[in-house]
Amino acid sequence: MDETSLKVKTAIEAMIMASALCQKTGSDLTGKESILKSDRSPVTIADYGSQAIICKFIKEAFPRDTIVAEEDSTELRKPVHSKILDQVTYYVNEFVPGSSPEAVCSWIDFSSQVVTNRFWTLDPIDGTKGFLRGDQYAIALALIENGLTKLGILACPNLYVGKDQPHGKRGCLFLALRGKGSVQMDMDGGNRRSLSVSKVKDPSEATITESVEPDHADHLIHQRLAQKLNISKPPLPMDSQVKYGIVARGEATIYLRVPSPSEPNYKEKIWDHSAGSIIAEEAGGRVTDVLGHPLDFSCGIKMEKNHGIVVTNGILHDVVLEALKM
Numbered sequence: 236m237d238e239t240s241l242k243v244k245t246a247i248e249a250m251i252m253a254s255a256l257c258q259k260t261g262s263d264l265t266g267k268e269s270i271l272k273s274d275r276s277p278v279t280i281a282d283y284g285s286q287a288i289i290c291k292f293i294k295e296a297f298p299r300d301t302i303v304a305e306e307d308s309t310e311l312r313k314p315v316h317s318k319i320l321d322q323v324t325y326y327v328n329e330f331v332p333g334s335s336p337e338a339v340c341s342w343i344d345f346s347s348q349v350v351t352n353r354f355w356t357l358d359p360i361d362g363t364k365g366f367l368r369g370d371q372y373a374i375a376l377a378l379i380e381n382g383l384t385k386l387g388i389l390a391c392p393n394l395y396v397g398k399d400q401p402h403g404k405r406g407c408l409f410l411a412l413r414g415k416g417s418v419q420m421d422m423d424g425g426n427r428r429s430l431s432v433s434k435v436k437d438p439s440e441a442t443i444t445e446s447v448e449p450d451h452a453d454h455l456i457h458q459r460l461a462q463k464l465n466i467s468k469p470p471l472p473m474d475s476q477v478k479y480g481i482v483a484r485g486e487a488t489i490y491l492r493v494p495s496p497s498e499p500n501y502k503e504k505i506w507d508h509s510a511g512s513i514i515a516e517e518a519g520g521r522v523t524d525v526l527g528h529p530l531d532f533s534c535g536i537k538m539e540k541n542h543g544i545v546v547t548n549g550i551l552h553d554v555v556l557e558a559l560k561m
């Protein structure tokens with residue numbers, strides 16, 4: 236097997252297992268216990284379990300690669316959280332039998348905070364608030380080489396498979412390889428089909444997707460932009476990088492993320508955009524920040540050189556950037 240195929244196979248297997256773990260903890264009441272991190276954001280048993288499994292699989296297949304993931308085991312190892320560690324270990328054991336609490340913590344800590352020439356970046360649960368609400372969330376994994384995303388995978392366990400059937404079957408895997416296009420699969424890795432963005436040319440026919448959480452973006456500016464472009468369809472609120480997936484499959488035309496007035500200088504994190512952006516780009520879309528600059532994944536965990544995010548079907552990109560200069 237060549238290296239690219241091994242990367243894809245390893246990543247998909249790990250993502251399928253991590254998704255099953257998240258869905259299992261989500262359906263058990265106890266699985267929804269969370270710890271509040273120092274930035275007041277929640278981290279659940281599922282975040283830790285997902286990160287432990289994916290880091291273990293990636294590190295075993297590619298021992299020399301760096302992984303930059305969102306969580307670490309510092310809080311989990313504290314005696315006050317021993318019950319949560321026991322629960323994480325219990326769930327990981329369902330997928331990797333014989334795992335000890337120490338092994339689980341050590342897999343979580345395969346993650347480092349250092350961005351190198353070639354590294355994987357992982358958000359074990361993107362949209363934790365959506366996950367806790369029972370709404371959308373994604374597991375996001377990307378491989379970055381010399382600042383450019385080469386591979387991106389999103390597992391979206393709660394996303395409906397058919398873009399025209401919001402009440403139909405759920406569970407989507409999105410995969411993109413640089414220069415090779417984007418595909419959507421069912422949650423078991425089957426039923427692979429290629430994706431392309433919407434062909435909408437008239438801005439008034441566009442559909443905008445944005446965060447559910449009001450503090451994660453400036454929804455008022457999004458609304459003003461919609462008015463300016465005569466967009467009459469209501470926005471599609473979605474948690475997590477699921478938004479990139481629905482632009483890639485042509486369900487939404489524009490994903491807007493203008494920084495929220497409550498945190499105007501917020502710097503986006505690499506694991507929140509690397510997997511999603513390659514999936515939208517390889518489906519024919521365009522991704523920049525609100526000033527039109529390409530996303531830069533090379534300066535560390537925070538995307539210091541970028542301000543907000545704009546994703547479109549490509550055709551409407553310049554129109555949207557121009558309208559944002561209001």
Ligand code: AMP
Binds near residue numbers: 362363451476504507
């Ligand atoms: P979404 O579901 O698209 O709103 O994105 C969830 C992600 O938003 C989380 O993974 C956080 O890293 C990120 N986030 C947290 N606070 C902010 C903020 N003030 N502005 C933008 N993104 C944020």
Ligand code: MG
Binds near residue numbers: 360361362506507
């Ligand atoms: Mg996230």
